[in-house]
Amino acid sequence: MKPTNIHDPNYFHKVVDCQWACPAHTPVPEYIRLIAQQRYTEAYMVNWESNVFPGILGRTCDRPCEPACRRVRTEEKPVAICRLKRVAADHKGDITPYLPHVPKTKNGKKIALLGAGPASLAVARDLLPLGYEIDMFDRDPGGGGMMRSQIPAFRLPADVLEEEVDLIVNMGIDAYYNHEITSMREMLEMNYDAYFVGTGAPRGRDLDLPGRKEVADHISIGIDWLSSVAFGHTTSISGKVIVMGGGNTAMDCCRTSKRLGAENVTVVVRSAFHVMKASEWEKEDAMAEGIPILNNRPPKEFVHENGRLKGVVFERVKPIEDNGRLKYVPTGEPDVFMEADHILMAIGQENHCPWIERDLGIEFDKWDCPILDEDTLQSTHPKIFFGGDSAFGPENIIWASAHAHKAAISIHLFCQGRDPKKDRPPDGVNLISQKMGIHEWSYDAEHDPSQRYIVPHANLRRSLDNIKVEVELGFDEQLGFKEAQRCLNCDVQTVFTEKLCIECDACMDICPMDCITFTENRDEEELRANLLVPAENNEQDLYVSDHLDTGRVMVKDEDLCLHCGLCAERCPTNAWDMQKSVVHNPQLSSYAE
Amino acid sequence: MTFVAKPKIHHPLLKVNEIGLKRRDYEGLVSTLCAGCGHDSVSAALIQACSELSLPPHKFAKLSGIGCSSKTPSYFLGNSHGFNSVHGRMPSVATGANIANRDLIYIGVSGDGDSASIGLGQFAHAVRRKINMLYIVDNNGTYGLTKGQFSATNDRGSTNKRGVPNLYTSIDLVSMALQIGASFVARSFSGDKTQLVPLMKAALLHRGFAFIDVISPCVMFNNHDGSTKSYGYIRDHSAPVVDADFIAPQEEIEIYYAPGTAETVAMPDGSSLRLRKLEDSYNPRNRVDALAYVQNALDEGEVVTGLLYVEDDSVDCHEVLETPDVPLNSLDESVLCPGSAELAAVNDSFR
Numbered sequence: 012m013k014p015t016n017i018h019d020p021n022y023f024h025k026v027v028d029c030q031w032a033c034p035a036h037t038p039v040p041e042y043i044r045l046i047a048q049q050r051y052t053e054a055y056m057v058n059w060e061s062n063v064f065p066g067i068l069g070r071t072c073d074r075p076c077e078p079a080c081r082r083v084r085t086e087e088k089p090v091a092i093c094r095l096k097r098v099a100a101d102h103k104g105d106i107t108p109y110l111p112h113v114p115k116t117k118n119g120k121k122i123a124l125l126g127a128g129p130a131s132l133a134v135a136r137d138l139l140p141l142g143y144e145i146d147m148f149d150r151d152p153g154g155g156g157m158m159r160s161q162i163p164a165f166r167l168p169a170d171v172l173e174e175e176v177d178l179i180v181n182m183g184i185d186a187y188y189n190h191e192i193t194s195m196r197e198m199l200e201m202n203y204d205a206y207f208v209g210t211g212a213p214r215g216r217d218l219d220l221p222g223r224k225e226v227a228d229h230i231s232i233g234i235d236w237l238s239s240v241a242f243g244h245t246t247s248i249s250g251k252v253i254v255m256g257g258g259n260t261a262m263d264c265c266r267t268s269k270r271l272g273a274e275n276v277t278v279v280v281r282s283a284f285h286v287m288k289a290s291e292w293e294k295e296d297a298m299a300e301g302i303p304i305l306n307n308r309p310p311k312e313f314v315h316e317n318g319r320l321k322g323v324v325f326e327r328v329k330p331i332e333d334n335g336r337l338k339y340v341p342t343g344e345p346d347v348f349m350e351a352d353h354i355l356m357a358i359g360q361e362n363h364c365p366w367i368e369r370d371l372g373i374e375f376d377k378w379d380c381p382i383l384d385e386d387t388l389q390s391t392h393p394k395i396f397f398g399g400d401s402a403f404g405p406e407n408i409i410w411a412s413a414h415a416h417k418a419a420i421s422i423h424l425f426c427q428g429r430d431p432k433k434d435r436p437p438d439g440v441n442l443i444s445q446k447m448g449i450h451e452w453s454y455d456a457e458h459d460p461s462q463r464y465i466v467p468h469a470n471l472r473r474s475l476d477n478i479k480v481e482v483e484l485g486f487d488e489q490l491g492f493k494e495a496q497r498c499l500n501c502d503v504q505t506v507f508t509e510k511l512c513i514e515c516d517a518c519m520d521i522c523p524m525d526c527i528t529f530t531e532n533r534d535e536e537e538l539r540a541n542l543l544v545p546a547e548n549n550e551q552d553l554y555v556s557d558h559l560d561t562g563r564v565m566v567k568d569e570d571l572c573l574h575c576g577l578c579a580e581r582c583p584t585n586a587w588d589m590q591k592s593v594v595h596n597p598q599l600s601s602y603a604e
Numbered sequence: 605m606t607f608v609a610k611p612k613i614h615h616p617l618l619k620v621n622e623i624g625l626k627r628r629d630y631e632g633l634v635s636t637l638c639a640g641c642g643h644d645s646v647s648a649a650l651i652q653a654c655s656e657l658s659l660p661p662h663k664f665a666k667l668s669g670i671g672c673s674s675k676t677p678s679y680f681l682g683n684s685h686g687f688n689s690v691h692g693r694m695p696s697v698a699t700g701a702n703i704a705n706r707d708l709i710y711i712g713v714s715g716d717g718d719s720a721s722i723g724l725g726q727f728a729h730a731v732r733r734k735i736n737m738l739y740i741v742d743n744n745g746t747y748g749l750t751k752g753q754f755s756a757t758n759d760r761g762s763t764n765k766r767g768v769p770n771l772y773t774s775i776d777l778v779s780m781a782l783q784i785g786a787s788f789v790a791r792s793f794s795g796d797k798t799q800l801v802p803l804m805k806a807a808l809l810h811r812g813f814a815f816i817d818v819i820s821p822c823v824m825f826n827n828h829d830g831s832t833k834s835y836g837y838i839r840d841h842s843a844p845v846v847d848a849d850f851i852a853p854q855e856e857i858e859i860y861y862a863p864g865t866a867e868t869v870a871m872p873d874g875s876s877l878r879l880r881k882l883e884d885s886y887n888p889r890n891r892v893d894a895l896a897y898v899q900n901a902l903d904e905g906e907v908v909t910g911l912l913y914v915e916d917d918s919v920d921c922h923e924v925l926e927t928p929d930v931p932l933n934s935l936d937e938s939v940l941c942p943g944s945a946e947l948a949a950v951n952d953s954f955r
Contacts, residue, residue, distance in 0.1 A: 085613060450608070458611035513835045514795055515640040515823065520648035523611045523628075525618065544615045561839060571615055580608055583640025583823040 012535050014557040014564075017506065020438035023592035025552060026569050027502045029092055032079035034413035036596045037061040039076060039092055040502040044454060046098055047495040049488070054099035056109045060600070062412045063133040063179075064158070066171045069097025070483065071162055073259075073290060073407040081499050084548070085524070085571050088463035090497045091486075098491035100171070111140040111600065113183050118142035120426045123203040124184075125192055128156020129408045130209035130399030132179045133415030134422070137599040139182045141423060146203070147184050150191040152242070154180050157211055157400075158408060160238035161260070163267050164479045195367040205394050205422045208381075209411070212400035214363035218255070218356060222313030226354075229320035230313075233260045233357030240267055240478075250352030251275045253323060255310060257287035261357035262297045268355065269300055270478040276302050277349065279323075281309040283330040286337060296482065299468075300475065307339065311346060313354070322350040360405045380404055387421040387431040388414055396421055419599045436597040442590040445503055446579075452589055454503050456576040458523075459496045500574045504592045507565055509557045511586035518578035518587055519543065524571040527578060532564045542568060610634050622658035630655045632682040636675070642794030642820030642835075643673055643742045647680040649797050650711070650740075653804035654681065657852075665701055665708045669694040669723060672749055673715030673742035673820075681711075692723025695730035695739075699921075702735050705931040706922050709808060710737035717747055720756040720775045727777070731784045731813050736920035738807045738814045741777055742794075744822040745833040752825030763830030776902060778912060781815040782895045787918035788814035789894070790848070790911045793838050794821065803911060805850040811872045812918035819907065832905075841907050845883040845897070848911040851876050869914055879911060888913055 025031050029039040045054035058065035072093050080089030120143050124131035127149035135145050154176045180186055215232035239245040252273040254265040257280035268276045280287055284306045308325035315321055325347050328339040362380050367373055374382045374391040381390050381397050388396050398414030421431035445453045467484045474480040519527045528542040539546040551570035579587040614628045630651040635644045664684035668674035670691035677686050689697040698712050719727045719741050745758040754770045763769050781789045788810045792800040807814035819838050821827045827834040852875050869877040879888055887893040894913040901908045
């Protein structure tokens with residue numbers, strides 16, 4: 012193999028599994044260390060810079076970082092990254108001194124943000140410090156978009172939402188709420204310098220089964236129903252409720268129903284339990300509240316009598332593995348009838364932009380999603396950029412933040428007459444030695460063998476009685492510290508310098524995970540098979556040095572490295588050093604003064 | 605010296621040996637020697653050899669004297685017996701222990717000071733008495749614990765860190781062991797585990813006195829340009845003559861090498877040793893030839909490594925002394941003091 016180029020910004024970035032998996036590339040180990048040092052405000056700001064909504068995400072994020080966490084591979088359970096983010100938000104002090112300065116003198120460019128959800132807000136936050144004037148339009152009475160209308164208060168309290176939304180709005184956005192956008196043409200006529208569309212995926216899918224029309228009054232689309240609960244239009248639901256669907260919206264619907272007075276709530280899913288779209292913890296929380304989840308039951312028809320819904324007939328199927336894909340075949344058992352007074356339909360969302368006229372030069376693909384450049388998020392109309400769910404279909408908040416950073420750079424370059432694609436600043440990486448003296452590192456190198464700590468919950472009866480009672484209580488400072496210590500500091504990298512190595516084997520002997528091997532160079536497949544312990548996880552790179560004096564090379568399997576620093580500790584010549592990799596994924600703030 | 609404790613967790617794919625243990629189970633405490641010390645590699649090689657042989661840790665006795673080398677028994681085989689003795693006196697303690705309990709596997713770790721200076725006489729007599737043990741000398745040619753004076757194995761003309769040359773002829777422990785009658789003599793290098801580990805495995809199963817002289821550089825005091833025991837010097841001047849491959853009883857020998865290029869030595873437990881000659885003129889089964897070759901190479905400044913001598917039908921002290929098959933320490937009073945009737949019978953036999 013060729014020697015690894017550690018100056019490629021992606022090489023060490025990939026080693027920081029959580030940060031690599033995060034769409035917004037939040038420097039997770041960095042803020043976890045700050046939490047352990049009780050520097051919550053700084054930890055919060057590290058988050059705020061990358062993902063914009065730490066308090067909200069600390070409660071609601073889909074956490075792509077956690078399954079990626081190295082700890083899953085070395086032990087089993089990941090570090091509770093999301094809950095630690097909340098610790099930073101819950102315990103932070105005054106953040107105002109850290110906020111970017113928004114200049115009074117504007118740069119003369121006006122941007123329109125369509126929709127006031129996370130994507131638009133994040134774009135505004137990136138653009139405002141550069142002097143842009145920003146108008147934001149939304150049909151709802153307040154900012155936040157789906158975060159406000161669809162995430163129930165027992166998961167995301169209103170004050171947490173408002174704090175982070177208002178912070179950005181108050182940076183100087185001109186917000187036009189209760190403003191339904193009906194025509195893109197009209198918007199274009201207003202002659203803004205650029206437009207950002209962040210209107211989400213606002214249409215909940217429906218199911219056209221026999222009886223659907225007759226019982227229309229007893230069926231609600233999940234996201235619309237949640238939104239009407241959020242804005243106080245719906246305050247109760249009675250009788251037997253069936254929630255159809257297996258995603259997080261279904262989980263929010265069933266738990267909300269339970270709190271609004273439903274006598275009996277059941278979730279019925281057409282697919283198998285393990286392939287449901289809902290996050291593992293959302294399913295667990297729903298079940299812990301006594302809500303049954305019935306799987307492998309596709310609905311067949313709505314049963315009604317005199318215009319009144321009686322219930323739903325479900326087929327019974329079983330999943331069969333077919334070439335790695337699940338196929339459902341009938342079990343042969345008779346269909347089941349389940350009584351219901353109300354049905355909440357939570358079977359997915361889709362993009363829906365009827366208000367964008369199709370003759371404006373904005374092209375759409377066959378799924379009705381705009382055709383975008385993935386790097387710039389620019390549409391086929393150069394002035395118009397997309398982000399969040401309206402870009403590539405329903406995702407989650409963290410993706411909206413990630414899109415926003417990209418789009419903000421594009422909008423800035425576009426407004427300055429530069430090319431949003433070619434003139435983008437490149438990624439970069441800095442490596443900083445963490446050595447403080449003999450046997451002293453600037454991070455807690457020692458491996459903490461503790462198991463993942465469990466987040467305490469509010470009393471079940473109390474939380475079921477009141478929709479505003481937050482279920483998760485979050486870690487207190489002590490638990491937060493303990494959980495933070497589980498982080499392996501994967502951003503503190505093992506950096507190897509060939510010319511210093513005397514090949515004494517000390518690092519190889521001490522490495523607790525047998526990551527390091529000195530051997531003859533071969534091609535990757537052979538190398539992987541011939542290490543001290545074979546490197547079977549092909550998703551993780553091998554770090555290969557240049558040739559050493561004996562003609563051998565040093566090969567390190569990055570897969571299970573604990574970043575404990577023992578290799579560097581044992582190295583007599585400093586050929587190994589522990590260096591913190593600081594990855595630079597450019598944001599617009601790098602342009603601000 | 606390391607302050608960060610080695611984490612207990614290990615690679616999930618780490619192999620389990622025949623007695624259900626992993627390599628990590630053969631480790632000891634974390635070493636307090638200098639970072640990069642060759643001795644730590646020797647300990648690591650021993651850990652690997654013992655775990656690959658699936659030997660039970662509690663059946664080992666580790667013995668040592670004084671010096672950096674003699675600290676190392678703390679750093680391997682944490683669940684075995686050990687005795688850290690007086691400077692240079694490890695061979696006596698090993699002899700006593702071995703006579704008392706022949707069932708344990710004895711590993712003596714010594715250094716060039718411990719074996720070639722203060723304990724030279726002790727070393728010689730352990731060899732002569734064919735004590736059944738693996739005797740390792742971590743040979744770095746310097747007194748590291750006392751800040752780098754020349755030891756008795758330091759080559760004449762080689763310099764210390766400040767450039768002052770050594771005035772005296774070195775003692776070659778390999779030649780001594782060959783001359784006094786060791787039945788297994790090898791030399792290796794701490795920086796070459798592919799050579800060292802098979803040698804250790806063979807030595808551990810050898811019946812009789814097995815000696816391995818391991819050149820083990822002292823990174824602090826004897827790893828500089830004027831040294832003849834530095835990592836660089838040994839890599840440039842080592843001349844491997846015979847590679848030994850240890851082959852467990854159940855393994856098929858033929859798959860390893862074409863016939864004719866290797867010789868086989870049967871081991872007492874049914875395993876075998878494959879000797880691959882890297883140097884045609886070398887004869888590892890003739891003591892006189894081996895000694896001559898090693899001495900000639902020494903004159904030419906070459907460090908001959910590998911399995912230098914092995915005796916096919918070796919014997920150990922218990923065979924020489926005709927002791928019972930069971931350990932002496934397991935004999936109870938009735939056997940050891942058979943009573944006056946027995947005594948009378950013995951006395952009668954002299955009348």
